[in-house]
Amino acid sequence: GENVEQHPSTLSVQEGDSAVIKCTYSDSASNYFPWYKQELGKRPQLIIDIRSNVGEKKDQRIAVTLNKTAKHFSLHITETQPEDSAVYFCAAPAPNTDKLIFGTGTRLQVFP
Amino acid sequence: NAGVTQTPKFQVLKTGQSMTLQCAQDMNHEYMSWYRQDPGMGLRLIHYSVGAGITDQGEVPNGYNVSRSTTEDFPLRLLSAAPSQTSVYFCASSYVPGSSYEQYFGPGTRLTVT
Numbered sequence: 651g652e653n654v655e656q657h658p659s660t661l662s663v664q665e666g667d668s669a670v671i672k673c674t675y676s677d678s679a680s681n682y683f684p685w686y687k688q689e690l691g692k693r694p695q696l697i698i699d700i701r702s703n704v705g706e707k708k709d710q711r712i713a714v715t716l717n718k719t720a721k722h723f724s725l726h727i728t729e730t731q732p733e734d735s736a737v738y739f740c741a742a743p744a745p746n747t748d749k750l751i752f753g754t755g756t757r758l759q760v761f762p
Numbered sequence: 763n764a765g766v767t768q769t770p771k772f773q774v775l776k777t778g779q780s781m782t783l784q785c786a787q788d789m790n791h792e793y794m795s796w797y798r799q800d801p802g803m804g805l806r807l808i809h810y811s812v813g814a815g816i817t818d819q820g821e822v823p824n825g826y827n828v829s830r831s832t833t834e835d836f837p838l839r840l841l842s843a844a845p846s847q848t849s850v851y852f853c854a855s856s857y858v859p860g861s862s863y864e865q866y867f868g869p870g871t872r873l874t875v876t
Contacts, residue, residue, distance in 0.1 A: 656804070659802070681862070682861065684864070692869075693852065693867040693868065694852070694867050696864045696865065743859075743861030748793065748812055748860050748861050749820055749821070751821070752806070753804055754803060755805075
């Protein structure tokens with residue numbers, strides 16, 4: 651089955667700095683890699699996703715990169731702002747099933 | 763559209779009691795799933811369904827039952843509550859295949875088992 655590992659578990663940055671969160675997955679057949687943001691007390695919401703036929707995708711200050719050879723994908727947030735403070739989850743599908751497996755989450759704190 | 767709704771928002775149970783967490787969606791999504799969220803453990807899949815009448819186990823199914831009699835509803839039953847089931851429960855829905863599309867999460871149910 652699929653195993654998704656996420657690092658770091660906590661990340662503190664100064665406002666304006668960049669933040670990078672990395673996930674590794676175990677099954678080379680996985681083909682869809684979403685990132686979710688969960689603000690305190692709220693539900694998780696999709697912020698960006700990437701499919702295995704591209705290596706990078708950007709949406710304003712956030713980007714996701716995928717390295718299929720190394721089986722890892724990363725979330726990049728540039729020019730961080732206090733409202734970026736949240737828990738971020740990566741996920742990957744378990745191939746040959748319809749299960750979506752999440753990483754354990756990264757708590758990002760952006761200090762003014 | 764209300765999206766994905768869950769009831770109740772909070773629940774306290776005693777060990778051994780049973781209860782049903784309700785989940786409904788009005789987006790005509792075929793795929794629905796239940797996750798539990800525990801500190802440091804992320805979101806773990808309990809059960810999922812790819813359509814009415816079809817359910818399957820996730821990563822942590824023990825102690826939970828589900829059924830899917832309609833497209834809209836996907837209730838989660840705790841058969842005999844245990845303190846280890848203290849958690850926040852999220853229901854989600856999506857297009858099929860659910861593992862390849864955006865998951866729309868409900869607001870969550872915070873369950874405490876004493």
